[in-house]
Amino acid sequence: MVALWKRNKIIFVFIIAIFLMFPTALSKESIAYTHLICVAIGIDKQEEEYEISLQVVVPKQSNAFNQTLKVVSAKAETVKEAVDEIKYHVGKEIGFAQCGFIVFNEEASKENILLPIDYLIRTHNLNYNCILVTTDKSANKILELNGNFGQSYSFDLNRILEYNERNLFATNSNIEHAYRSYLSPNKAFATSLVSATDDKSEGVEGEKSSSGQGSGSDSESGGSSGGSSGSGSSSGGNDKEKFLSNQGKLALYNAGKMVEIVDNKEINGIEYLNPYANDLAIKVEDFTSGIFNNATIEIEVIGKKCSYHHKIVGDKLKYKCNVLLYLKLNDINQEDGYEELLDPNKDYFTEELVEQIKKQEAERVQTSINKLKELNLDFVNVYDSFNRWLYDDFQKYLKQQNHSEDYFQNTDFEVDFTIISD
Amino acid sequence: MKKLLTTNQICCLIMLVTISNKLLVLPALMYQNVGVDAIWVVVLKLILALVVFWVFALIATKFPNKTLEDILVPYIGKFFYGLLLLLFGVFYFLKTALTLVEGEMFLRETIYVDLTSELYAIPTFVVAGYFIYKGINTIGRTNETLIKIILWGVFLTILLTLPNLQLETLLPMFTSSADDFTRAFSYISMWFGNYFVIFLFLGKIQMREHFISQVIKSYVKSAILVIIFFAVYYAVFGTSSPMHNYAISDVVTLTPQLSSLIKIDWFTVIFYSFALIMQVILQLYMVFYCLKWILKIQHTKLTVSIFIGLLALMYLIMPYSVQHIITFCSETIGFYCFLLNLIFPILITIIYLVKRKLEKNREGEKVYGGTLEKE
Numbered sequence: 001m002v003a004l005w006k007r008n009k010i011i012f013v014f015i016i017a018i019f020l021m022f023p024t025a026l027s028k029e030s031i032a033y034t035h036l037i038c039v040a041i042g043i044d045k046q047e048e049e050y051e052i053s054l055q056v057v058v059p060k061q062s063n064a065f066n067q068t069l070k071v072v073s074a075k076a077e078t079v080k081e082a083v084d085e086i087k088y089h090v091g092k093e094i095g096f097a098q099c100g101f102i103v104f105n106e107e108a109s110k111e112n113i114l115l116p117i118d119y120l121i122r123t124h125n126l127n128y129n130c131i132l133v134t135t136d137k138s139a140n141k142i143l144e145l146n147g148n149f150g151q152s153y154s155f156d157l158n159r160i161l162e163y164n165e166r167n168l169f170a171t172n173s174n175i176e177h178a179y180r181s182y183l184s185p186n187k188a189f190a191t192s193l194v195s196a197t198d199d200k201s202e203g204v205e206g207e208k209s210s211s212g213q214g215s216g217s218d219s220e221s222g223g224s225s226g227g228s229s230g231s232g233s234s235s236g237g238n239d240k241e242k243f244l245s246n247q248g249k250l251a252l253y254n255a256g257k258m259v260e261i262v263d264n265k266e267i268n269g270i271e272y273l274n275p276y277a278n279d280l281a282i283k284v285e286d287f288t289s290g291i292f293n294n295a296t297i298e299i300e301v302i303g304k305k306c307s308y309h310h311k312i313v314g315d316k317l318k319y320k321c322n323v324l325l326y327l328k329l330n331d332i333n334q335e336d337g338y339e340e341l342l343d344p345n346k347d348y349f350t351e352e353l354v355e356q357i358k359k360q361e362a363e364r365v366q367t368s369i370n371k372l373k374e375l376n377l378d379f380v381n382v383y384d385s386f387n388r389w390l391y392d393d394f395q396k397y398l399k400q401q402n403h404s405e406d407y408f409q410n411t412d413f414e415v416d417f418t419i420i421s422d
Numbered sequence: 423m424k425k426l427l428t429t430n431q432i433c434c435l436i437m438l439v440t441i442s443n444k445l446l447v448l449p450a451l452m453y454q455n456v457g458v459d460a461i462w463v464v465v466l467k468l469i470l471a472l473v474v475f476w477v478f479a480l481i482a483t484k485f486p487n488k489t490l491e492d493i494l495v496p497y498i499g500k501f502f503y504g505l506l507l508l509l510f511g512v513f514y515f516l517k518t519a520l521t522l523v524e525g526e527m528f529l530r531e532t533i534y535v536d537l538t539s540e541l542y543a544i545p546t547f548v549v550a551g552y553f554i555y556k557g558i559n560t561i562g563r564t565n566e567t568l569i570k571i572i573l574w575g576v577f578l579t580i581l582l583t584l585p586n587l588q589l590e591t592l593l594p595m596f597t598s599s600a601d602d603f604t605r606a607f608s609y610i611s612m613w614f615g616n617y618f619v620i621f622l623f624l625g626k627i628q629m630r631e632h633f634i635s636q637v638i639k640s641y642v643k644s645a646i647l648v649i650i651f652f653a654v655y656y657a658v659f660g661t662s663s664p665m666h667n668y669a670i671s672d673v674v675t676l677t678p679q680l681s682s683l684i685k686i687d688w689f690t691v692i693f694y695s696f697a698l699i700m701q702v703i704l705q706l707y708m709v710f711y712c713l714k715w716i717l718k719i720q721h722t723k724l725t726v727s728i729f730i731g732l733l734a735l736m737y738l739i740m741p742y743s744v745q746h747i748i749t750f751c752s753e754t755i756g757f758y759c760f761l762l763n764l765i766f767p768i769l770i771t772i773i774y775l776v777k778r779k780l781e782k783n784r785e786g787e788k789v790y791g792g793t794l795e796k797e
Contacts, residue, residue: 125531125535127675128672128675128676129675129676176659176662176676179661179662179665180659180660180661180662183661183662184660184661387594388590388593388594389593391594391597
């Protein structure tokens with residue numbers, strides 16, 4: 001035995017370790033008994049109180065893989081107290097690492113939203129990919145409607161938000177991006193604005209799925225009911241509102257606080273200045289020239305390249321962007337002379353049309369810039385661009401200016417389009 | 423003298439000490455001081471280390487049978503050699519504490535939320551104790567296997583971050599003042615200066631042909647990987663870099679496509695755990711060597727067990743906070759570590775040059791003597 005021990009010491013130590021640890025591992029409680037997994041957070045502020053709503057996954061034993069989404073909420077003076085309140089009521093720790101998005105109602109978003117987020121990151125390991133979203137209704141209501149989408153994943157607020165990021169804004173609206181903007185001198189970032197509506201044409205309905213199909217998505221607000229005063233209530237809002245509405249609106253933030261809600265169309269001209277934005281569409285209305293007669297022309301931007309030339313002239317920053325656009329005609333809508341348009345060999349991008357596009361889109365950029373200048377929000381990253389490429393001159397310029405935060409107001413934008421048709 | 427390490431093993435150890443300690447909190451810490459210029463601080467540090475490893479390779483080939491003690495003691499005496507070991511012993515002791523607390527927080531934040539200090543420290547110290555007892559031959563062989571996983575892991579991590587790279591974030595460069603630059607250069611010395619441990623293996627290496635070029639190649643490969651990692655980290659996070667304390671896992675978790683499919687940071691935890699354990703083993707081996715020499719104790723099961731037991735106890739009962747240890751290692755003693763890291767290479771280079779000159783003179787005398795005899 002001693003010889004065997006001497007020859008196989010490592011194996012014996014390994015076996016002893018397994019025997020020691022095996023009972024400990026077996027007797028350990030399953031994580032599902034001790035933790036709730038939070039997939040979305042809603043933060044509502046009403047007067048001086050926060051209502052925190054958490055959309056949590058409650059695993060159920062079943063033959064099929066099945067999850068139940070529930071919304072639990074609590075009210076308290078601070079986010080921490082509200083989260084603690086929820087923990088007391090559900091009797092479990094809450095895991096935030098899988099959280100997909102955080103919804104803020106308008107009142108909550110008027111205060112620095114990065115403060116409650118900072119608390120959740122520091123103490124609850126919230127992940128940086130979590131998408132931020134603002135609502136003009138109650139955040140609790142948005143979570144409820146999202147929960148009602150069920151498990152088919154045909155509709156899901158996360159996907160809607162990802163679509164917005166990819167196709168409408170061409171920029172991220174997650175925590176990481178918000179922090180990066182907050183810590184940089186321009187301090188501006190944007191989130192999607194989603195709403196709840198009772199108009200079917202404006203949104204996607206959050207239907208309850210049939211529980212018989214094993215995809216029961218059960219939404220229940222006020223999960224913490226019965227708790228101490230002020231907890232467990234829900235500000236679910238109007239029950240008629242059963243459609244989740246995404247109309248491409250944006251909530252604009254400066255230094256963590258929401259300053260304005262704008263329609264995407266008001267500021268989407270700046271996407272021409274964003275090298276990463278490629279999902280653009282052009283609409284030329286009431287165009288009459290050559291074969292076109294009072295036509296509405298829909299054009300798709302299939303490719304885009306930007307080159308930048310920055311200069312500092314006197315007390316003005318000159319931001320010049322040359323944009324090369326690859327365009328494809330999508331649709332022409334005109335009542336008279338339609339037969340002429342059916343010729344497949346015809347080049348529709350006449351000189352006049354190209355000029356009209358250039359003029360119209362340059363105006364679109366300018367309108368967007370004017371709107372941002374009005375709000376003094378540097379979404380174009382003027383500061384970063386000048387700081388990167390003209391560091392010394394730009395720093396000198398900022399020192400010379402009495403109000404260095406007005407650099408954006410003192411920037412002249414010039415956009416030159418070059419158009420190549422498909 | 424018994425040759426305990428092969429050329430390949432020493433090259434692998436050089437790779438380990440080059441990468442070790444640098445891929446967790448260091449990138450965030452450096453960004454706070456000098457922004458993106460941190461890359462150049464790292465480049466400069468690594469160039470200095472390149473010179474040191476080159477000197478090491480020269481000494482190892484020139485005096486293949488001489489240990490560090492044989493080389494240093496005739497010139498600086500036993501007292502100063504002991505003092506040098508004491509200083510490096512303390513340096514490596516603090517470095518081990520830093521590695522251990524960084525590692526514990528890393529594992530707790532990324533994978534084991536309920537990890538207790540006992541559950542982390544006891545197995546780590548037991549494994550480290552076993553390796554120290556078995557000696558450098560076992561450490562070298564194990565590291566030879568694990569270093570491939572570690573290097574490929576870092577390489578793959580860099581590849582996974584490519585979708586998030588925004589290279590323009592690295593601009594503007596060279597904007598920090600000379601003061602900030604030099605302060606950062608000295609503050610981070612605790613995370614560098616791992617080369618002393620390699621000098622301990624002088625006289626114990628079975629040298630192959632092209633030993634010098636192999637040492638330099640291994641070092642350059644791992645140094646380039648470190649520099650690329652720093653550049654990638656800053657290109658991914660930009661201004662939010664100081665918020666991401668666990669660089670190696672944070673850079674991959676930012677890819678939403680990956681993080682929604684799998685817990686991608688598990689992959690980094692697995693390979694980086696190997697790096698962590700090897701770092702701890704090597705650093706503790708160094709501390710034990712210094713103590714052994716100073717206290718004139720034997721390398722036995724009992725002495726290693728007492729050493730490891732005391733350290734484990736100290737780790738478990740000492741009240742500490744990660745932030746305090748990091749601040750202590752950077753701001754409080756960073757400059758002294760910098761001096762220590764500077765003194766040793768200068769000393770060893772001077773001694774090498776003097777020794778080489780003496781040898782040449784001796785050879786010259788022999789030739790001259792031979793000629794006279796013939797005449």
